[in-house]
Amino acid sequence: MGQRIARRHADRGVTLYNHQDYINALIEFENAYKRLSKNEDVFAVLNYMCLVYMELGRYHDVLFCAKKQSMVSEQLQSCVLQAEATFNMARAYERLGEYRTSIALCNRCFNTGNPPDISPLAGYTHLCLGNNYFGLSDVKNCFKHYDITSHVARILCDAVLECRVYMGLGQMFMALQDNVTSLQNYVRASEIARQFTKDHPCAKYQRRVSVEIAVICSRLGRLGEALEMCEEAMKQAIAHGDRLRAYPRYQSAYAIAVETGDRKCQLDVLSGMALCAFGAQDLEQAVEINEKVLTLSKELESKLDMLTCHRRLCDLYLYLDSPEVSCVHGFHVRQLLRDLQLYCGVCAEIIGEKDEKVRPLPCYHIIHERCLVHLYRPTSSTSLPMQRRRPCPTCRHRMSMNPVSDIE
Numbered sequence: 004m005g006q007r008i009a010r011r012h013a014d015r016g017v018t019l020y021n022h023q024d025y026i027n028a029l030i031e032f033e034n035a036y037k038r039l040s041k042n043e044d045v046f047a048v049l050n051y052m053c054l055v056y057m058e059l060g061r062y063h064d065v066l067f068c069a070k071k072q073s074m075v076s077e078q079l080q081s082c083v084l085q086a087e088a089t090f091n092m093a094r095a096y097e098r099l100g101e102y103r104t105s106i107a108l109c110n111r112c113f114n115t116g117n118p119p120d121i122s123p124l125a126g127y128t129h130l131c132l133g134n135n136y137f138g139l140s141d142v143k144n145c146f147k148h149y150d151i152t153s154h155v156a157r158i159l160c161d162a163v164l165e166c167r168v169y170m171g172l173g174q175m176f177m178a179l180q181d182n183v184t185s186l187q188n189y190v191r192a193s194e195i196a197r198q199f200t201k202d203h204p205c206a207k208y209q210r211r212v213s214v215e216i217a218v219i220c221s222r223l224g225r226l227g228e229a230l231e232m233c234e235e236a237m238k239q240a241i242a243h244g245d246r247l248r249a250y251p252r253y254q255s256a257y258a259i260a261v262e263t264g265d266r267k268c269q270l271d272v273l274s275g276m277a278l279c280a281f282g283a284q285d286l287e288q289a290v291e292i293n294e295k296v297l298t299l300s301k302e303l304e305s306k307l308d309m310l311t312c313h314r315r316l317c318d319l320y321l322y323l324d325s326p327e328v329s330c331v332h333g334f335h336v337r338q339l340l341r342d343l344q345l346y347c348g349v350c351a352e353i354i355g356e357k358d359e360k361v362r363p364l365p366c367y368h369i370i371h372e373r374c375l376v377h378l379y380r381p382t383s384s385t386s387l388p389m390q391r392r393r394p395c396p397t398c399r400h401r402m403s404m405n406p407v408s409d410i411e
């Protein structure tokens with residue numbers, strides 16, 4: 004009898020969660036959690052609680068629930084569940100900006116759970132790793148894990164995973180100032196996000212992606228499209244009802260993040276607010292918020308975030324007719340690029356200094372797309388042209404062996 008009531012609470016919780024009523028979902032899940040006796044059920048409810056706390060940005064609570072999950076999985080002697088609990092912890096640490104801890108947990112997730120290469124758990128763990136390496140400004144590893152993620156997402160036809168990885172790639176190419184490729188990735192993310200119904204938990208990506216697209220279009224001088232995307236974002240906000248209050252919601256989320264000291268969360272919320280302000284064409288406010296984002300990314304030592312932020316401020320001050328301040332941010336961009344030491348292995352120029360297409364090689368070192376032609380081997384008459392190319396110059400430089408990378 005008690006179990007039946009408990010399950011009813013859990014079911015109601017799931018329904019509320021699907022309707023994005025997280026606060027009430029939480030109450031139901033807590034009620035279910037107190038009553039449930041079967042370990043498997045307890046684990047499942049804790050999993051939902053982790054999801055809800057993730058949505059609410061309460062990452063310390065995610066950790067708390069994940070630790071309980073870990074204990075339950077030990078009792079059940081289930082490596083698979085242990086891996087899921089570990090993954091929840093990894094995700095929470097990623098959001099908290101504890102990138103190294105998160106990476107260690109992701110690796111533990113692979114070692115203990117041994118999830119099949121093509122499985123949601125493996126896919127989302129690779130995504131988490133990609134995000135962590137972005138936070139650590141490790142471009143090569145970030146590309147590597149995003150690449151594996153998109154491979155898994157495509158095979159599993161997992162739209163959410165695919166959307167998230169395109170957003171990650173959009174952000175990465177933006178940091179490298181390959182605006183065209185960044186735009187392509189965001190457009191693909193937007194196409195996927197558009198398929199989510201309005202009560203889908205991931206429907207919120209739509210608006211975010213639209214504004215990112217608007218920012219890139221305006222950088223590419225495509226102002227008409229930029230305005231169109233801003234309008235689209237506003238329309239989506241209206242269509243989503245409660246999203247209309249996106250800005251106040253951001254503000255309350257920000258207040259919570261400040262209270263709990265979650266700097267990564269503050270960074271994300273503020274980036275959203277900055278985009279919101281840009282979308283509403285309130286450039287002064289966009290500047291003010293971007294300045295805060297900059298301070299936080301400095302605290303988190305996230306150079307790629309700092310880079311994007313300085314570039315945005317560089318643009319914004321130009322719009323606001325302050326070329327001197329814009330120049331100062333431009334100077335910081337160049338300084339950061341030097342610190343990141345992202346050199347094209349072919350022409351040895353710094354990557355990211357101008358708006359230019361870049362390309363990760365199969366080893367995930369990046370080069371300019373225009374330099375790719377120099378990697379093609381002069382073809383003999385027997386082999387097809389363009390089939391083999393020279394090894395990545397950066398790899399060859401580091402190793403005495405000459406690994407020949409095949410074309411994809």
Ligand SMILES: [Zn+2]
Binds near residue numbers: 349370
């Ligand atoms: Zn080059």
Ligand SMILES: [Zn+2]
Binds near residue numbers: 364366395396397398
């Ligand atoms: Zn290489």
